[in-house]
Amino acid sequence: MNTPFLLQKLKLLTLTIFTLLLSCSVQASHPNLVITQSDVLDMRKAITEQGRFASAYEKLKANVDLQMALPIEVPIPKDGGGGYTHERHKKNYQLMYDAGILFQLSQDKAYADYVRDMLLAYAQLYPTLDLHPARKVKSQNAGKLFWQSLNEAVWLVHTIQAYDLVYSALSAQDIISIETKLLKPVALFLSEGQPSTFNKVHNHGTWATAGVGMAGYVMNEPEWVDKALYDLQKSGKGGFLKQLDELFSPQGYYNEGPYYQRYALLPFVTFAKAIANNEPQRKIFQYRDGILLKAIDTTIQLSYDGLFFPINDAIKSKGIDTIELVHGVALAYNLTDAAGYLDIARQQDHIILSGDGLKVAQALDNGLAEPYAFRSVAFGDGSDGKQGALVIMRSQLAGDQALLFKPAAQGLDHGHFDKLTWQFYDQAKEIVSDYGAARFLNVEAKFGGRYLPENESYAKQTVAHNTVVVDETSHFDGDVEVGNQNAPVLNYFETSPLGTVASAKIDTAYQGVELKRTIALVNLAELEKTIVLDLFNVAASGEHQLDLPLHYQGQLIDTNFALSVSTNQLSALGTKNGYHHLWLKGRGLPKHRLAKVSWLNENGRFYTHTSLVNGQEEFLFTQLGANDPHFNLRNEQAFVRRVTNKNQHQFISVLEPHGEYNPGKEFTLEAESQLTELGYSQQGNVMLVDITIAGVSYLIAINQAPEASIKQDFQYQDQSFSANGRLAVFALNDH
Amino acid sequence: MNTPFLLQKLKLLTLTIFTLLLSCSVQASHPNLVITQSDVLDMRKAITEQGRFASAYEKLKANVDLQMALPIEVPIPKDGGGGYTHERHKKNYQLMYDAGILFQLSQDKAYADYVRDMLLAYAQLYPTLDLHPARKVKSQNAGKLFWQSLNEAVWLVHTIQAYDLVYSALSAQDIISIETKLLKPVALFLSEGQPSTFNKVHNHGTWATAGVGMAGYVMNEPEWVDKALYDLQKSGKGGFLKQLDELFSPQGYYNEGPYYQRYALLPFVTFAKAIANNEPQRKIFQYRDGILLKAIDTTIQLSYDGLFFPINDAIKSKGIDTIELVHGVALAYNLTDAAGYLDIARQQDHIILSGDGLKVAQALDNGLAEPYAFRSVAFGDGSDGKQGALVIMRSQLAGDQALLFKPAAQGLDHGHFDKLTWQFYDQAKEIVSDYGAARFLNVEAKFGGRYLPENESYAKQTVAHNTVVVDETSHFDGDVEVGNQNAPVLNYFETSPLGTVASAKIDTAYQGVELKRTIALVNLAELEKTIVLDLFNVAASGEHQLDLPLHYQGQLIDTNFALSVSTNQLSALGTKNGYHHLWLKGRGLPKHRLAKVSWLNENGRFYTHTSLVNGQEEFLFTQLGANDPHFNLRNEQAFVRRVTNKNQHQFISVLEPHGEYNPGKEFTLEAESQLTELGYSQQGNVMLVDITIAGVSYLIAINQAPEASIKQDFQYQDQSFSANGRLAVFALNDH
Incomplete structure (x- = not known):
């Protein structure tokens, strides 16, 4: 026998052995991951019957058929995020998954052939690749197909599922090529090849562990x-289970905030489903008291009007219809049969072609959806739930209102220096707002589509938020x-039909300074109004300048105090820490007890912010956009309340939505604030706010006692009151 | 007989005579005005059957029943527009009309009694009134119930109908009181009492004549x-018919623009209907070749996405659902049976309880609506239709796009100095915009809700628009x-499947300067794109500074030329004529042939404005808000192209919508302009624009010949072309 013949024999033998091995594989059946x-x-069966599932199938089929009519493109990697090869490889994994x-x-083999051909093209390309040419210098997580290995892991999560879906249609020869030249090398590259990423308790690690x-x-x-x-060492110090232990709080809140929570969700949901299908004995969905389901549900709770609350580095248009949460909601419904998830699925208007998706589609077809219940809730932060909290307050008394209060932990690299900040929403609009991330995702002209320099210089800085800045320096x-090592403390949270109240403090944001804020969303049932109380106390060992900005959305309508406005020339408010991005448009020093600022938002509703002042708080009106040579920032409005040389100060204010501006129908109602009196006092542990609004006088009591359950009795204007719980609201006229 | 007895007899006799007179009245039947x-x-009959009409009836009834449960309030007049007594009297006439x-x-007499009681209350109040305390000093049109007689006329138009509706339920005694103490005095006050207003050919006159x-x-x-x-003299020089002759152009365009056109419409429609019902022989709806129907239809054509084009003093939220146009559309449908009006009625979602309203409701119930056809059209301005024109261009090739080009007449006191300006709309958003009016209607804190000072100092000024400003001075x-005496000239207008083109000029806006602008909305069928061509030629006898501003809605994304940006300090661009309200943010002098400015709008679409420059046009980037001590202005963006010391200049540019920014779904498509070449030349009467976009080269020819029908042959790059009509578009790659 000559050598070529021997070689051929050997090759055949290898193939035979491999085929034998395959046939006795543990996972004898395909597909068996998520599906x-x-x-x-x-x-x-479902695609032969009319309904949402069949429609989704037809839609996907039409779309993929169009794509499959074009030649397969597997380009040599070249571009970074947003560039052609980057987007093409992203498109490819989605196409393979869909075709699978x-x-x-x-059962049309054309789809399997398409996936096979693309996999083989990748199998030919992959062994020739070095690290991606557009990787970041000195990066430890460069990819080969993509500039960062994160994308490569996402590629694997999709591609391995596509492979599993078409496995039964592949020849043994193709299986060898695809596995040995492509899938195994990718999996090894993402695990042994990048131990620091793979072992990291971080969402990049989750994608890698899910894929591998x-x-x-x-x-x-x-x-x-x-x-x-x-x-990698099977130590349990890293890996998927550790990620489930540490990345979510016991209530399922993800440290980086909802924008990243929904992103992190997909590999968790996907891999967990595969684990459940392959090793049900691991009871993955029961793991840590059902943490995955809690994480899905919390992601929904962290939305308003379909969009996620934009804390930290968040792009504001992300919402509950994101594909990651479509998968999450389908899983949550399958696990719980809770009809509220169908409400969310209906809003998502996206049926996924999976077992979970089928169950959702059929339930929606049968009209089983019920309103999802959004709650007022404090989500403890950190893996122990004790690193502060993210607080959501909601009220339906006067429309759909929500308030976010953020005594949460820093939230890693994407976190902002915004301890104790708040945001307010009304009638589906931002009223008191957060800038979110400074970024135009994938827009090449805007710093390559990456986070803009202004994300660091402005969006992350404290002054970009609605919380106290000491001496024009950001928190920590x-x-x-x-920041990561110093979370605020949530003192208490309580919600009742009267409203919702929370109080928190932090003494590590600035050395020698304690910041303590109490915020309440109070229902004034008699007036069918909801107001916000904001009591911010600063106590310091030395004297400081204290600034409390409020970023509002709308057109300034009026102030009840004189403003000195810069009409011919504008200068920046400061020189650093975000202050250099704010033009100072005007300033005023209100002398009256009540300082009012009113604005009108795009829905035609008025908002008046009333502060209780004693002639010390100066109001600085600003517009964003200074030191912005590339027009990267939105030109938003704020006013900053400032006191100087203070070692103690309490900022006391009320936000009052009112009236309606309807130039289309030519009427304007209650354009002026109806708040006529505001007072503050304290009796022992009870903070008392008396307020007269639209002729009705209220006494609002907030019980600061260490033990909330203790009943508090107190006197006010010769009347006796008794309050149970944290928040009590008395309509004085009723007495 | 004693005197008291005699007096009583006399009173009884008077009543008897009056009653006899009443019974032989010409209008023997009531109601007989609009209804x-x-x-x-x-x-x-209709309210006993299910359908839109019965629903509208039930809704109105529920609303009025609520109001009728409250005491009648007819306060002594005190407040100006927006104030309590003003709003109350407005509410009262509406209530009386509805109850009628x-x-x-x-046939429930409670409603008639309510109207009667309110009328009697007015009959008691009115004789005691002098001119309104809040009237403007030296005003010739003060009212008694209202600060201006315009409102009083509107009051009469409604109240006389209410009276007519309940007439049959009134006692003779009440009729005498109401007519002699209230309605006749009001009618006399508004006619003989204010001859200048009553005789004026103006919408204030229309309300007065309609009421009287x-x-x-x-x-x-x-x-x-x-x-x-x-x-008043029955001379025919004034009055309703003269108003029909002069206030509308032959096509039904109202000189002041759509915002005022829809307002003016109601008394026309109302009184005309009453005339038709009382004196059909006058053939009022045929008057002037059916001018009233044309006016109604034109009002609809002057809208985009349901809102009126905001030219002149317009508040932007006014649209086709305005009550005036609800009445107009109902009448138009009744007169024509054209199913397109039902489409508009469906969008208005408001059924009026009248004969016309019933016909609309029943037609909608029967599903007869068909899409209303919006057209590209030039509406001749002025009573002869020759005082310039308002041009609307539309395209459905790449979404719903509209362009407004305004070589229209000044449009009286509410007109802006904006000759030859333009606006562009895409995907239901303003892209190239007009400020509209500077006003917060009825918001007391904003200059009493009246037009703001900035309406004069900015919104009306030329620099607030998208047209040439010579030497920083506004038109006229x-x-x-x-302005009222000098309209532009429309040279030509043509629309075809290739696109729409119009050209116009004016040589009276500035002494010794001719402004000529040609604008085309061009469909590039091969690319499924629509672009805007803008060719603005300025020829002057002396040297001038020429500024061409472009006000855009969105965030600046990129320029392809260097900008020098004011990062630490901003100054106003000028000192007067609106320039003093613009902050100068940055400037650049593009050297390349093509100067590009790209922005991103809130819908996530990119727009690139490309100018053909020769190194002379400086680009000044501005933001509105300087010299605005009360924060009255919206902080909008613009760039101004400037050349200096020129007696001739041609501004040549293309606006190109492109791409999509979708951070929610995490993709960005075509963020960069695809226009790579732009050239301009002229051959005899033909202007030639060659353009390469997305790899396709086009030659666009615009025929300027005095006679449009003349066929034009020309050579371009060794090829022969032949164009019929005004606009020809050749895809060069096809040759």
């Missing part, structure tokens, strides 16, 4: 599954590491 | 009808009288 064979049978689903549902773990199930590498679950002096 | 007895019979309708439909004329029909004073139609030097 199982049993799901497939149900789904095949269509193959299973239609699912690859382990599909390609019969149980070792990989173990490493995905417990880290702008140091993330210090 | 006739025959209408009433049909309407009574409800009486006719329900209808009062004449109801109270049997045919003389009043004649005076209403022909003026800001003199309305001069």
Whole structure:
């Protein structure tokens, strides 16, 4: 026998052995990751019947058919985020995934062939690749197909599922090529090749462990599954389970905030589903008292009018219809049968072609949806739930209102220096707002579509938020590491039909300064109005300048005090820490007890912010946009209340929505604030705010006692009152 | 017989005579103004059947019932516009009108009694009144119930109808009181009492003549009808018919623009309907070739996405759902049976309880609505249609786009100095915008809710618009009288599937300067794109500074030339004529042939404005808000192209909508302009623009010949072309 013949024999033998090995694989059946064979049978039936599922199938099919008519493109990696090769490779994994689903549902081999051909093209390309040319210098997480390995992990999560879906249609030869040249090398690159990312308890790690773990199930590498679950050393110090332990608080709040929470959700949901299908004995959905379901539900709770509250580095247009949460809600409904999730699914208007998706589609077809209940809630932050909290207050008394109060932890690199800040929403609009992230995602002309320099210089800075800035310096002096180690303390939170109140403090944002804020969203039932009380106390060991900005959305209508306005020339308010981005438009020093600022928002509602002043608070009116040579910032409005040389100050204010401006119908109602009196006093542990609004006088009592349950009795203007719980509201005219 | 007895006898006799007079009145039947007895019979039937009409009836009834449960309030006049007594008297006439309708439909006398009681209260108040205390000093049109007689006329138009509707339920005694103490005095006050207003060919005159004329029909004073139609002297130089002759162009365009057109419409529609019902022989709806119907239809055509184009002193939220146009559309449908009006009625979502309203409701119930056809059209301005024109261009090729080009006449006191300006709309948003009016209607804190000082100092000024400013001075030097006497000339207008083009000029806006502008909305069918061509030629006898501003809505994304930006300090661009309200943010002098400015709007679409420059045009980037001590102005963005010391200049530019920014779904498409070449040349009468966009080269020819029909042959790059009509578009790659 000559050598070529021997070689050929050997090759054949290898193939045979490999095929034998395949046939005795643990995972004998495909598909069996997120979608199982049993799901497939149900789904095949559903597409023959009218309904949302069949419609979604037809829509996806039409879309993929169009794409499949074009030549397969697997370009040599070149561009960073937003560039052609980047977007193409992203598109490819989605296409492979979708075609894989269509193959299973239609049983038309054309779809499997398409996936196979693309996988083979990748199998030819991948072994030739070095690290991506557009990677960041000295980066530890460069990819090969993409500039960062995060995208590569996302690619694997999708591609391994596509592979699993078409596996049954592949030849043994193709299986060898695809696994040995592509899928196994990618999985090894993302695990052994980047231990620091893979072992990291961070959402980048979750994508990597999800991809590698699912690859382990599909390609019969149980070792990989173990490493995905417990880290490369199987120590349990990293890996998927540790991520479930640490990345969410006990209530399911994700440290970085909702914008990143929904992003982080997908690999959790995906891998967990694969684990449940492959190793049900792990009871992954019961893990940590059902943390995954809590994480999904919390993500929904962290939205208003369909959009996520934009805290930290958040782009404001992200909302509950994001694909990650579509998967999450489908899973949550399948796990719980809670009809509220169908309400969310209806708003998402996106049926996914999976077993969970089918169940949602059929329930919606049968009209089972019920309103999802948004709650007032304090989500404890940090893995122990004790690193401060993110507080949401809601009221339906006068329309759909929400208030976010943020005595939350720093939230890692994407966190902002905004301890104790707040935001307010009314009638589906931002009223008291947060800038969010300074970024035009994927817009090349805007700093390559990455976070803009102004994200650091403005959006993260304290002055960009609605909280106290001491001496024009940001919290923790702008140091993330210090921030990550020092969370605020939530003193209490309570919600009742009277309203919702929360109080929190932090003494580490500035050395020698304690910031304590109490915020209440109070229902004034007699007036069918809801107001916001804001009591911010600053106590310091030395004298400081204290600034409390309020960023409002709308057109300034009036102030009840004189303003000195810069009419011919504008200058920046300061020189650093975000102050250099604010033009100072005008200033005023209100002498009266009540200082009012009114604005009109785009919905035609008026908002008046009334402060209780004693002639010391100066009001500085600003517009964003100074030191912005590339027009990167939105030109938003704020006013900053300032006191100087103070070691103690209490900022006391009320926000009052009122009236309606309707030039279309030519009427204007209650354009002026109806608040005529505001007073503050304290009796022992009880803070007392008396307020007269639209002729009705109220006494609002907030009980600061260490033990909330203790009943508090007190006198006020010769009347006796008794309050149970944190918040009490008395309509004085009723007495 | 003693004297008291005699007096009593006399009183009784008077009453008897009066009653006899009443019974032989010309208008023997009531109601017979807008609503006739025959209408009433049909309407009574309709409210017993399910449908839109019955729903509207139930809704109105519920609303009026609530109001009727409260005590009648007829306060002594005190407040100006927006104040309590002003709003209360407005509310009262609406209430009386509504209750009158409800009486006719329900035949429940409680509604008639309510109207009667309120009328009697007014009859008691009115004789005691002098001119309104809040009237303008030296005003010739003060009212008694209201600060201006315009409101009083509107009051009469409604109240006389209410009276007519309840007439049959009134006692003779009440009729005498109401007519002699209230309605006749009001009618006399508004006619003989204010001849200058009554005789004026102006919308204030229309309200007065409508009120007085209808009062004449109801109270049997045919003389009043004649005076209403022909003026107090019955000369025909004023009065309702003269108003129909002069206030609308032959196509039905109202000189002041759509915001005032819809307002003016109601008395026209109302009085005309009353004339038709009382004196059908006058053929009022055929008057002047059916001018009233044309006026209604034109009002609809002057809208985009439901809102009126905001030219002149317009508040932007006014649209086709305005009550005036609800009446107009109902009449138009009744007169024409054109199903397109039902489309508008459906969008208005407001059924009026009248004969016309019933016909609309039943047609909508029967599903007869068909899409209303919005057209590209040039509305000739002025009573002869030759005082310039208002041009609307529309395209559906790439979404719903509209362009307004304004070589229209000044438009009286509410007109802006904006000759040849333009506006552009896409995807239901303003892209190239007009400030509209500077006013917060009825918001007391904003200059009493009246037009703000900034309406004169900015909104009316030329620099607030998208047209050439010579030497920083507004058109006609800001003199309305001069403006009213000098309209632009529309050279031509043409629309075809290729697009729409119009050209116009004016040589009276500035002495010794001719402004000529040609604008085309061009469909590039191969690319499914629509672009705007803008060719603005200025020729002057001396040297001038020429500024061409462009006010854009969105965030500046990029320029392809360097900008020098004021980062630490801003100054106003100028000292007067609106320039003093613009902060100068940055400036650049593009050297390349193509100067590009790109912005991103709130819908997530990009717009690039490309100018063909030769190194002479400086670009000044501005933000509105300087010299605005009361924060009255919106802080909008613009850039101004400037050349200096020029006696001739041609501004050549293209506006290109492109791409999509979708951070929610995390993709960005075509963020950069695809226009790579732009050239301009002229061959005889033909202007040639060659343009390469997305790799496709086009030659766009605009034929300037005096006779449009003449075929033009020309050579371009060794190819022969032949163009018929004004606009020709050749895809060069096809040749």
